[in-house]
Amino acid sequence: MALSKQTARIIKLPPVAIFAVGSEVVQGYIVNSNAAWLAREMAELGFEVVRHEAVRDDKDAIAARIRPCMPQGLLVIVSGGIGPTVDDMTRQAVSDALSRKLVLDKDDLARLHARYAAMGREFPQGSEIQCMRPEGARVVPNAHGTASCFLVKHGNGGVAVLPGVPREMKAVFADELRAALVADFGSPGKFYTRELKCFGMPESAIDIACRDLLTHANASAAILVDDAVIRLRWRVLAIDEAAAAVVLDPIADEARKRLGDVMFGTYEDSLEGVTVAACKHAGLTVALAESCTGGMIAHLLTSVPGSSDVLIESAVTYHNEAKIRRLGVKQATLDTHGAVSEPCVREMVEGIARESKADLCVATSGVAGPGGGTEDKPVGTVWLAAWFKGETRAWKLNVPGDRELVKWRSARTAINVLRITAQKGALPDKPAHWIVPP
Amino acid sequence: MALSKQTARIIKLPPVAIFAVGSEVVQGYIVNSNAAWLAREMAELGFEVVRHEAVRDDKDAIAARIRPCMPQGLLVIVSGGIGPTVDDMTRQAVSDALSRKLVLDKDDLARLHARYAAMGREFPQGSEIQCMRPEGARVVPNAHGTASCFLVKHGNGGVAVLPGVPREMKAVFADELRAALVADFGSPGKFYTRELKCFGMPESAIDIACRDLLTHANASAAILVDDAVIRLRWRVLAIDEAAAAVVLDPIADEARKRLGDVMFGTYEDSLEGVTVAACKHAGLTVALAESCTGGMIAHLLTSVPGSSDVLIESAVTYHNEAKIRRLGVKQATLDTHGAVSEPCVREMVEGIARESKADLCVATSGVAGPGGGTEDKPVGTVWLAAWFKGETRAWKLNVPGDRELVKWRSARTAINVLRITAQKGALPDKPAHWIVPP
Numbered sequence: 082m083a084l085s086k087q088t089a090r091i092i093k094l095p096p097v098a099i100f101a102v103g104s105e106v107v108q109g110y111i112v113n114s115n116a117a118w119l120a121r122e123m124a125e126l127g128f129e130v131v132r133h134e135a136v137r138d139d140k141d142a143i144a145a146r147i148r149p150c151m152p153q154g155l156l157v158i159v160s161g162g163i164g165p166t167v168d169d170m171t172r173q174a175v176s177d178a179l180s181r182k183l184v185l186d187k188d189d190l191a192r193l194h195a196r197y198a199a200m201g202r203e204f205p206q207g208s209e210i211q212c213m214r215p216e217g218a219r220v221v222p223n224a225h226g227t228a229s230c231f232l233v234k235h236g237n238g239g240v241a242v243l244p245g246v247p248r249e250m251k252a253v254f255a256d257e258l259r260a261a262l263v264a265d266f267g268s269p270g271k272f273y274t275r276e277l278k279c280f281g282m283p284e285s286a287i288d289i290a291c292r293d294l295l296t297h298a299n300a301s302a303a304i305l306v307d308d309a310v311i312r313l314r315w316r317v318l319a320i321d322e323a324a325a326a327v328v329l330d331p332i333a334d335e336a337r338k339r340l341g342d343v344m345f346g347t348y349e350d351s352l353e354g355v356t357v358a359a360c361k362h363a364g365l366t367v368a369l370a371e372s373c374t375g376g377m378i379a380h381l382l383t384s385v386p387g388s389s390d391v392l393i394e395s396a397v398t399y400h401n402e403a404k405i406r407r408l409g410v411k412q413a414t415l416d417t418h419g420a421v422s423e424p425c426v427r428e429m430v431e432g433i434a435r436e437s438k439a440d441l442c443v444a445t446s447g448v449a450g451p452g453g454g455t456e457d458k459p460v461g462t463v464w465l466a467a468w469f470k471g472e473t474r475a476w477k478l479n480v481p482g483d484r485e486l487v488k489w490r491s492a493r494t495a496i497n498v499l500r501i502t503a504q505k506g507a508l509p510d511k512p513a514h515w516i517v518p519p
Numbered sequence: 520m521a522l523s524k525q526t527a528r529i530i531k532l533p534p535v536a537i538f539a540v541g542s543e544v545v546q547g548y549i550v551n552s553n554a555a556w557l558a559r560e561m562a563e564l565g566f567e568v569v570r571h572e573a574v575r576d577d578k579d580a581i582a583a584r585i586r587p588c589m590p591q592g593l594l595v596i597v598s599g600g601i602g603p604t605v606d607d608m609t610r611q612a613v614s615d616a617l618s619r620k621l622v623l624d625k626d627d628l629a630r631l632h633a634r635y636a637a638m639g640r641e642f643p644q645g646s647e648i649q650c651m652r653p654e655g656a657r658v659v660p661n662a663h664g665t666a667s668c669f670l671v672k673h674g675n676g677g678v679a680v681l682p683g684v685p686r687e688m689k690a691v692f693a694d695e696l697r698a699a700l701v702a703d704f705g706s707p708g709k710f711y712t713r714e715l716k717c718f719g720m721p722e723s724a725i726d727i728a729c730r731d732l733l734t735h736a737n738a739s740a741a742i743l744v745d746d747a748v749i750r751l752r753w754r755v756l757a758i759d760e761a762a763a764a765v766v767l768d769p770i771a772d773e774a775r776k777r778l779g780d781v782m783f784g785t786y787e788d789s790l791e792g793v794t795v796a797a798c799k800h801a802g803l804t805v806a807l808a809e810s811c812t813g814g815m816i817a818h819l820l821t822s823v824p825g826s827s828d829v830l831i832e833s834a835v836t837y838h839n840e841a842k843i844r845r846l847g848v849k850q851a852t853l854d855t856h857g858a859v860s861e862p863c864v865r866e867m868v869e870g871i872a873r874e875s876k877a878d879l880c881v882a883t884s885g886v887a888g889p890g891g892g893t894e895d896k897p898v899g900t901v902w903l904a905a906w907f908k909g910e911t912r913a914w915k916l917n918v919p920g921d922r923e924l925v926k927w928r929s930a931r932t933a934i935n936v937l938r939i940t941a942q943k944g945a946l947p948d949k950p951a952h953w954i955v956p957p
Contacts, residue, residue, distance in 0.1 A: 101571075104741055105741055105743045106555075106571070107558060107568055107569065107570065107571060108558050108559070108562060108568060108741075109554065109555035109556065109557070109558030109559035109560075109562070109568070110555070110559070110743065110752075111555065111743070112550065112551075112552050112554075112555045113550075113551060113554065113555070113571070114550050116547065116550075116551065116573065117544075117547035117548070117549065117550045117551070118547065119547070120545060120546050120547030121546070121547040121548075124546060124547070130545055130546060130547070131545065131574075131575060131580070132545065132572060132573065132574055132575075132580075132584070133539075133544070133545060133551065133571070133572065133573035134570060134571065134572050134573075135554065135570065135571035135572075136569075136570055137569060137570075138741075142569065142570075146570070164722070164744075165722075165723055166722060166723065166726045166742060167726065167730070167733070167734070168741070168742065200917060200919050200953075201917050201955060205721070205723040205724075206723075206727070207723075208723070225921075246744070246746070248746075369835075371814075371817075374818075375817050375818055375820070375821025375822070375826075375830075376809075376814030376815065376816070376817025376818040376821060376833050376835060377814065377818040377821075378814070379809075379813050379814025379817075379818075379835045379837070380812075380813055380814040380815040380817075380818040380926075382813070383812075383813025383814060383815075383835075383837065383887075383926070384813070384922065384923060384926065386888070386889050386890060386922055387890070388813075388837075389837055389838070389891075392813075392837045392838070393837065393838045393840065393841055394834070394835055394836050394837055394838060394841035394845065395814050395833075395835035395837075396832070396834065396835070396845075397807075397814060397817045397821075397832055397833035397834070397835060398832050399817070399821065399826075399827055399830045399831065399832055399833075400827070400830070400831045400832060402831065403831055403832035403875065406874070407832065407834075407845075436844070437841065449821075450824070451824050452824065452825070453827075484822065484824060485822060488818075488821070488822070
C-alpha cells in the first residue's frame with residue numbers, strides 16, 4: 082500500500098530550455114558544447130530538455146528571449162555573460178525579463194573582496210556587479226571563479242545562471258546547482274547507472290564481445306567513445322539503489338569478466354588516476370624516459386594529486402645528445418638503428434632504470450609527425466619499452482592519427498603498461514590494440 | 520563620385536537565425552557544431568547571425584519556433600530532419616510555419632529514382648517525401664545524399680533547409696546554398712576582422728586599457744577569454760579589404776602599442792607555436808627543468824611540429840633526489856629553503872643550463888595542490904626561473920586555481936618567458952600578472 086502511494090506521487094518538473102549567452106558563440110567562434118553537457122545532466126535529474134538557444138551579448142535580446150519562457154513555465158538554464166566586463170549582460174537581462182530588481186548581495190561582495198585579498202590582488206574596479214542578483218534569487222556559490230551564480234524560481238519554472246567557461250560551468254553545476262535544483266524543484270533524482278571504462282581494445286571489438294549485454298532488455302546501454310578511452314554505460318529508472326542493483330549488477334559483473342584487463346575503472350576514474358593508485362598500492366616508484374611523447378606521460382601522471390609519492394623523474398630526452406648524456410644510449414645504437422628503434426628504446430628504459438633506481442620504468446621513441454616519416458618508419462611508428470624487476474620488454478606500435486593523437490595514444494599506452502604491471506605484478510603481453518605483432 | 524554612389528548603395532540583408540532540428544542534439548548526445556560553422560559562413564556573406572536554436576523532432580514544436588521569425592523578417596537556416604523516416608519533420612513544419620502547401624517536385628522525384636537506380640537499390644517506400652517542398656521554394660540540389668534541400672523567400676526573410684549530417688550539410692552549403700543566398704538576397708560579400716591574442720594581463724585590465732577601442736563607433740568588438748589567453752577582435756562590413764583596413768588598422772595598431780609584450784599573436788597563433796618560431800628565428804636552443812609543471816611545458820612545446828629543432832631536453836625532476844642527481848641542486852638548499860624556493864629554482868635552472876648547454880632555460884618549482892600547501896607557501900605558490908646569456912632571473916608566482924590550472928598557468932607563464940626572451944633578446948621583467956611583486 083505504501084509503495085503504490087509512493088509511485089502515485091507524480092512529480093511535475095518544468096520543461097527546460099538551455100541558453101548560451103555570448104556573441105562569440107552566436108558568431109560561431111566557439112562551438113556551444115555547454116548545451117549538450119547541460120542537456121545530459123538535466124536529463125539525469127529527470128528534467129525534459131525541449132530547446133537550446135544561443136543569444137548575443139545584448140541585454141535586450143537576452144531578455145526578449147527569456148521573457149516568453151516564463152508564462153510557458155520553462156526552467157531556463159543560462160550559461161555565460163556573468164563576468165565583470167562591459168559586454169557581460171546576463172544578470173541585467175534576467176532581472177529585466179523577470180521584472181525583478183537587481184540587488185547587491187553584501188555577503189557575497191565580502192566573499193569576493195576576501196577572494197581577491199587571498200590572491201594578493203587589488204579588487205578590480207566594477208567587479209561589484211558580479212555580486213548582484215534579481216530579488217528573491219538564491220545564490221549558487223562559485224568556488225572556481227569570481228562570478229557567483231544564481232537560481233530563481235519564477236511561476237512554475239525559473240532561471241538558473243552559470244558561468245560560460247566550460248570548466249567553470251561544469252564545476253559550479255556539479256558542486257552546487259545540481260543540489261539546488263533537486264531542493265527547489267523536487268527532482269526525484271533517480272536514474273541509476275553502472276559505467277565501465279576501457280582502454281586498449283577498439284570499440285568494434287568491445288561491441289562484439291558485449292553485444293548481448295549492450296542490447297539487454299532491462300537496461301538501456303550506451304557506448305561512449307572519448308578517443309581511445311571507451312565507456313560502457315547501463316542505465317535504469319528505479320525506485321532505489323537496491324532495485325537498480327538487481328538489474329544492473331549482473332550485467333556489469335558479466336561485462337567485467339569478459340573485458341578483463343581492458344577495463345580499468347568506472348565513472349570518474351581516469352587511466353592515470355587508476356595507475357598512480359595501483360603503483361602506490363603496490364609500493365612501486367616510477368621513472369620515465371620520453372622522446373616522442375615529449376613530456377606528456379609525466380604531465381598526465383602529475384595531473385593526479387599525490388603522484389609525487391610515485392614519480393621520481395621523467396627524462397624528456399628530445400634531442401639525441403640528451404639520450405646519450407642522460408640515459409647512456411650508445412652513439413653506435415643511434416648510428417646503426419636510429420632513435421626510433423627497439424635497441425634505442427631498450428637502452429633508454431634501462432638507462433632511466435639505472436639512473437633513477439625506480440621500481441618500474443617506461444620509455445618511448447617514435448615519429449609523431451607531421452614530418453620525419455620514412456617508408457620504413459612512417460608517421461605513427463612508436464617504440465615503447467618497459468623495465469620491471471630486471472626484465473625489459475619492448476613493443477612496436479603503429480598509432481593512427483595526427484601529431485597530437487600519436488602523442489596522446491602513445492602516452493596512454495605507456496601508462497596502461499604501468500597500470501597492468503602494478504596491478505598484476507608482471508609486465509603485460511599486449512597493452513593496446515595498436516601494437517604490431519612481432 | 521563613383522565612391523559616394525557605391526557607399527550609398529545600402530544592401531539590407533535579413534538577420535539570420537540558425538536552427539538545428541534533432542532530438543539527439545537537444546538531449547545532448549550530439550554537440551551542435553553545425554551552428555558554429557554556419558554562423559561563420561553566413562558572416563562571411565555579410566549576414567548578421569542573431570541567434571541559434573536547437574529543437575526536437577516534433578513538427579509542431581519546429582513550426583512554433585519558426586513561425587514568429589517570419590514577421591521579424593528573419594532568414595532561418597535549418598539543418599536536420601529532412602530524411603525519409605517518420606521522425607524527419609522539418610519539411611512539414613516549415614510548410615506549416617509559412618502556411619504554404621507542401622508540393623511534390625516531379626523533376627526532383629525523377630532525379631531521386633535515378634539515384635537509387637544508379638546505386639542498384641530499390642526505391643524505398645515513402646521516399647517521395649524527400650522531394651516535397653513548400654510552394655514557391657527553390658530547390659537546392661544535394662549531390663551528397665538523397666534528401667534535396669530548399670530555399671524559400673518569405674516576406675523580408677525566409678527559410679533555407681539543409682541536411683543535418685555535418686559533412687553533407689557543409690557540402691550542400693558550399694556547392695549550392697551559398698550561391699542561392701547571394702542570388703536571392705543580394706549578399707555583397709564580406710565582413711573583415713582583426714584579432715589580437717594576449718597573455719599575461721587579466722581581462723579586466725585589458726578592458727580598461729582598451730575600453731575606447733573596444734567601444735569604437737566604426738567597428739564592433741569582442742573580448743574572448745580562453746582561460747589565460749585573451750582574444751580581442753574587431754569587425755566591420757566593408758566593400759573590400761582596403762576599405763576595411765582604413766577603419767581596422769588604426770584600431771589594431773593602437774591596441775598593439777598599448778598592449779606591448781602582452782600581445783603574442785593573431786588568429787590561429789598559439790603561445791607555444793609563436794614561442795617555438797621565435798626561438799628558431801633567433802637561433803636559440805631551449806632546455807627545461809620542471810618540478811610542479813610535471814612535464815607540461817615540454818608537452819606543450821613538443822605539440823608544435825618542428826619543436827625538435829629547438830628543445831634539447833626537459834628534466835622533469837619531480838622527486839628531490841632527482842633535482843640533486845640531475846641538476847646539481849644542493850641538499851643544503853633543499854634542507855634550508857625547501858624545493859619551492861628562489862634558491863632551489865635558481866640552482867635548477869643553472870643546473871639544466873650547465874648540463875644541456877642550451878641557450879635559454881627555464882625551471883619551475885611550486886605547490887600545485889590540492890595537498891602540500893602551508894601558511895608560508897599556500898597552494899598556487901610557484902617559483903619560476905630563467906637563464907639566458909649567463910644571467911639568472913627568478914619570479915614568485917601566486918597562481919589561482921586547482922591543480923590542473925596551477926600547472927597550466929605556470930607552464931604557460933614559463934613559455935611566455937621563453938617567447939619574450941627570444942623576441943627581445945633579453946629576459947622579461949614581468950611575464951604574467953600573477954607574479955608577486957618582490
